[in-house]
Amino acid sequence: MGGIQAKEGSLAEVHAVRGGQLILRVASSQTSGRPSASRQNSSSKLNLLIPFDGRCYILEQSMDVLEKVFLQLSPRELALLCLTCRTMNLVVSEFLNHYCASYNVRMRLKQFYQRNQDLLLPKEIVLKDRLDANSKHQLLLYSALNQFVGEVRRVSLCEVDQFDLLANDPKNIMKERDVALNREVVVIKRISWFYFKHTFQNVQPGSYSLQIRVRLSNARWDSHREPQVPCQIRVCQVIQGSPIRTLSSIQIDPKSWSKIETHQYLPELDGSAQVIFDRDSDWFFLRLNPFPIGSPSSSSDIQIEFDDTENPNRKHGVIMDFLELRSIVKPFGQV
Numbered sequence: 001m002g003g004i005q006a007k008e009g010s011l012a013e014v015h016a017v018r019g020g021q022l023i024l025r026v027a028s029s030q031t032s033g034r035p036s037a038s039r040q041n042s043s044s045k046l047n048l049l050i051p052f053d054g055r056c057y058i059l060e061q062s063m064d065v066l067e068k069v070f071l072q073l074s075p076r077e078l079a080l081l082c083l084t085c086r087t088m089n090l091v092v093s094e095f096l097n098h099y100c101a102s103y104n105v106r107m108r109l110k111q112f113y114q115r116n117q118d119l120l121l122p123k124e125i126v127l128k129d130r131l132d133a134n135s136k137h138q139l140l141l142y143s144a145l146n147q148f149v150g151e152v153r154r155v156s157l158c159e160v161d162q163f164d165l166l167a168n169d170p171k172n173i174m175k176e177r178d179v180a181l182n183r184e185v186v187v188i189k190r191i192s193w194f195y196f197k198h199t200f201q202n203v204q205p206g207s208y209s210l211q212i213r214v215r216l217s218n219a220r221w222d223s224h225r226e227p228q229v230p231c232q233i234r235v236c237q238v239i240q241g242s243p244i245r246t247l248s249s250i251q252i253d254p255k256s257w258s259k260i261e262t263h264q265y266l267p268e269l270d271g272s273a274q275v276i277f278d279r280d281s282d283w284f285f286l287r288l289n290p291f292p293i294g295s296p297s298s299s300s301d302i303q304i305e306f307d308d309t310e311n312p313n314r315k316h317g318v319i320m321d322f323l324e325l326r327s328i329v330k331p332f333g334q335v
Contacts, residue, residue, distance in 0.1 A: 037264075061086055063095075070095050075143035075333040096138035105141045109148050118183060119154040119322045122280065150327035153200055157186040157320040160198035180281070181321070185215075193309045197239065200325050202299040207328040210235055210248070210304060211276075211287035216261040219317035228254055231308035237293060238301040238318065247302075248272075248291040254311060257318070260284070283321065290328055 058066070078096075082089040095307065100106065113120070113128060115179045120128075131137045133202060134327065157163065158175050163186075172191045175184045188194065212233075230251040237245045259266055260275055268318060276285040293300065304323060308315070 039156065041159065041236060054089070056085070059091065063091075066091060067095060067099075070079070075139055078142075079139060093138060096142050100141045100145070102139060103145065103149050107143055109141070109144065112148050112152055112221055116152060116154045116283070121181070121278075129333070144323050147248045150329040151204075151322040151324045152327070154322045155198055155200075156184070157196065158184050160196050160323065162198070163194075163222060178321075186320045188320075190314055190316055192314050194310055194315070195305075195307050195309050197303065197305045198323060200302045203293060203302045204299050204327075205244060205293050207290050207292050209256060209287060211285040211324050211326070213283055213322050213324070215281075215283045215319040217319060219257045219261050219315045220315075228313070229310035231306065231311065233288065234302045234303075234305045234307070235288065235291060237304070238303050239275055242285050244303070247293065249287050254313065261294075267292070286326075 010132075052314065054085065058069075061069075073081065078092055082092050105197070109131075113124075130139055134140065145271050171189075174185045176182070178185045210233075230253045233250050233252070234246060235248040237247050239245075250269065252269075256269075257267055263277065266275065272289060274287045274289070276287055278284060295303070302325060304325075
């Protein structure tokens, strides 16, 4: 607004109009006439540091450069980036469509749910419902890329090839229906030893990981008898006409089970396996480190053994859900 001269060296400006009256604000003419030297300097520095001419320089980059940038961002960060402007939303959407189509994520996801429909995790069921309800689910597909880009085979412990005690000692090791999972699981109540074996047939060459989904309920391995022999988990490759080759193996000390239940660190598993707890329940995965399957002229069979027959002490409170053999495929550009 315009101003009127008040006293010498000052200027009265119209600040507001209330009830038909003018409210004036008096300021020195030096301040209102031109900015001080310090303000001029700070303004000039700001202009030098952040020049703005109305252009968005990131959108002027090639799609190859933008793809490398987007690959460094998490799905949440990509979602926030889409909110900056309509053009950026279109560019990110084009990247997501291209990336998911390159790995055929939609088909792989469909195959995963068809093959493992009876052994899904609660979070996988939620993801499927969200994908079905959302017509624009490119970002959801991208966020699930690492989970589903490789082949995943699961088998319930109730249906493994060999689990003799499950049929011979139904009082102490039995099948029980888990209400939350809506399926049967194996419950070990009180046994001296147990052993199971399963073979995944026609496995293609590549890098794989094996994991067992387990829950512990006041678990313990009695220790009043000797020897205290650890249980063993072995992964072997079976090729017709060739000797069985061990791909991976771990030993678990009897005292480790109670440590796992209380989320204690297990140094004995370093370099051979990981214990990965579910954030939403008391289940966890006992995951062996990745192992390579060689490249014979044809596919081979992978045999899994869980052997706890050498320890005579009784075992209590172990619940097992399923075995999982997962092919590890790293999408291009991700580390």
